[in-house]
Amino acid sequence: MTKISVIIPIYNMGLYLEECLKSVMMQTLKDIEVICINDGSTDNSLEILERYSLVHNNIIILNQENCGVARARNNGINIANGEFVVFMDPDDYYPENDILECLYNSAKENNVYICGGSYSSFRNGKIITSYYGWLKDFTFTSYKKVNFKEYQCFFGFQRFIYNLEFLKKNDIYFPLYVRYEDPPFLVRAMICAKEFYSIKKITYCYRTGYKRVILTLRKTIDYAKGVLDVLNISKEHGLKKLQAIVLETMRDDLSSAIYKHIAEGNLELRDLLCQINSFIENQSSKEIDKAFSKIYLLEPQQITEHIKKNMIKEKEFIHTLQEYKKIIIYGACRVAETVADYLKSIDGINIICFAVTDASKNPSNIYDIPVRNINEITSYNENSLVLIATFTNHHQEIRNKLEELQFKNVLPIYFDELQLFGTSIK
Structure with missing residues (x-):
C-alpha cells in the first residue's frame, strides 16, 4: 500500500527542481509515490522529470496545459493512491531524509x-528557523495533539500531511485562485479535522527572496477572494485570532495593490473591497480591534485622493534621492529588497550597500549589492543618504543608532506608501 503521495505542481522551475526531487527521492519512508504535475512548463522542467522517472519507478508525470497550482494540486489529489498526501513546491526541499x-x-x-512539523525559510543563502509575532506559530516545540481553535495559523500548508480519504470525504480541495489558494484549503482542512498532531522537527524548507512577487490585477482579485473566504470561515467558527492575523497580513501585503487597481478603474476589486470593509465594520473583539489599529482600508471613493497624495510623495522622494550620489539601504528584509527593486528603476541612483547591525546574521549580498555592518561604513556619514527600509516598529531604534554614529542624512521608508509608487489614476 502507498503510504504517502507527494504532490508537486511544476511550472518553469528547472533551476531548482533537481534539488527538490533529490530531497524527496532520498526520503527513508518506503512506499511513497511522487506525482509531478507539469503545468505547461516551457523550460527544461519536463526533461528533468522524464530523466528522474527513468531511474525512479514511483514518479508519476501528469502533463497539463498551464492552469495554475490550484488545479494542478487538485488533479494530484484526484489521482493519488497514498493513505496520506503532502504538497511540495518545486523550488523548495525537505531539510532531512526522514521527514515523511x-x-x-x-x-x-x-x-x-493531519500531522505536521515546523517551517524554515531559505533566503539569500541563509536558513531562517526563528520567527516573530504570529509567525512564531510556524514553530512547534513539542510532540502533542493540537486543537486548531487554539492554534489558528493559516500559512505553511506544505509542512503537514493530510489523510487522503478525509480530504475527499469532506470535499476539501484548493479553490481555483492564482494567488492565496492555500490558506482557505488549510483552514478548511483544519476545521474539519478539529485537531492535528505536531512534531518537534523542521519538516519543510521554503525558498524565498529570489524573485519579486508582482500582484497583477488577476492575482490581487484572487488574493482578495481568498481573504474573504478565510474571514467568512473564521467568522462562522468563532476564530477571532485568525481574523485578526488575516487582516494584519492583508494590510501588509494587499491593501496597496487593491488601491492601485481600483484607482485604475477595476470594478470587481472595488466590490471585493466593499465586502472586506463591511466584514471589518461588523466584527468586534479584542483581537480584531488590535488588528484595526494596524490596518486601514479606504472606501473606494477615498482611494483616488489617497493615490494623488502618494504621487506627490513619490516625486518628492525621487527628488531627494537624486540630490545624493551615494545611497545606503538600512535593512535586509523584504522591505529593503522592495526598496532596492524600486531604486533600480530610477536613473542615476547609486546604491553602495545594504547596512545592518550585525552582518554575520545576514547574507553577504542581496541582488549583488554587499551587506555591511553599519559600524564599518561611518566614513559615509556626511555624504550619503541612509534609507531606513525596515518595518516601522524598528524605525526609532535604527534612528537612534544612526544618530549615535553621526549619519547626517536619514530618511525612513513607509512600506504602504512605497508599494503605491508608480501607480497612476484612470
Missing part, C-alpha cells in the same frame, strides 16, 4: 487526519 517517515509514523500512532 516521522510525519507518517506520528500520524498513525496518534490516529489523526
Whole structure:
C-alpha cells in the first residue's frame, strides 16, 4: 500500500527542481509515490522529470496545459493512491531524509487526519528557523495533539500531511485562485479535522527572496477572494485570532495593490473591497480591534485622493534621492529588497550597500549589492543618504543608532506608501 503521495505542481522551475526531487527521492519512508504535475512548463522542467522517472519507478508525470497550482494540486489529489498526501513546491526541499517517515509514523500512532512539523525559510543563502509575532506559530516545540481553535495559523500548508480519504470525504480541495489558494484549503482542512498532531522537527524548507512577487490585477482579485473566504470561515467558527492575523497580513501585503487597481478603474476589486470593509465594520473583539489599529482600508471613493497624495510623495522622494550620489539601504528584509527593486528603476541612483547591525546574521549580498555592518561604513556619514527600509516598529531604534554614529542624512521608508509608487489614476 502507498503510504504517502507527494504532490508537486511544476511550472518553469528547472533551476531548482533537481534539488527538490533529490530531497524527496532520498526520503527513508518506503512506499511513497511522487506525482509531478507539469503545468505547461516551457523550460527544461519536463526533461528533468522524464530523466528522474527513468531511474525512479514511483514518479508519476501528469502533463497539463498551464492552469495554475490550484488545479494542478487538485488533479494530484484526484489521482493519488497514498493513505496520506503532502504538497511540495518545486523550488523548495525537505531539510532531512526522514521527514515523511516521522510525519507518517506520528500520524498513525496518534490516529489523526493531519500531522505536521515546523517551517524554515531559505533566503539569500541563509536558513531562517526563528520567527516573530504570529509567525512564531510556524514553530512547534513539542510532540502533542493540537486543537486548531487554539492554534489558528493559516500559512505553511506544505509542512503537514493530510489523510487522503478525509480530504475527499469532506470535499476539501484548493479553490481555483492564482494567488492565496492555500490558506482557505488549510483552514478548511483544519476545521474539519478539529485537531492535528505536531512534531518537534523542521519538516519543510521554503525558498524565498529570489524573485519579486508582482500582484497583477488577476492575482490581487484572487488574493482578495481568498481573504474573504478565510474571514467568512473564521467568522462562522468563532476564530477571532485568525481574523485578526488575516487582516494584519492583508494590510501588509494587499491593501496597496487593491488601491492601485481600483484607482485604475477595476470594478470587481472595488466590490471585493466593499465586502472586506463591511466584514471589518461588523466584527468586534479584542483581537480584531488590535488588528484595526494596524490596518486601514479606504472606501473606494477615498482611494483616488489617497493615490494623488502618494504621487506627490513619490516625486518628492525621487527628488531627494537624486540630490545624493551615494545611497545606503538600512535593512535586509523584504522591505529593503522592495526598496532596492524600486531604486533600480530610477536613473542615476547609486546604491553602495545594504547596512545592518550585525552582518554575520545576514547574507553577504542581496541582488549583488554587499551587506555591511553599519559600524564599518561611518566614513559615509556626511555624504550619503541612509534609507531606513525596515518595518516601522524598528524605525526609532535604527534612528537612534544612526544618530549615535553621526549619519547626517536619514530618511525612513513607509512600506504602504512605497508599494503605491508608480501607480497612476484612470
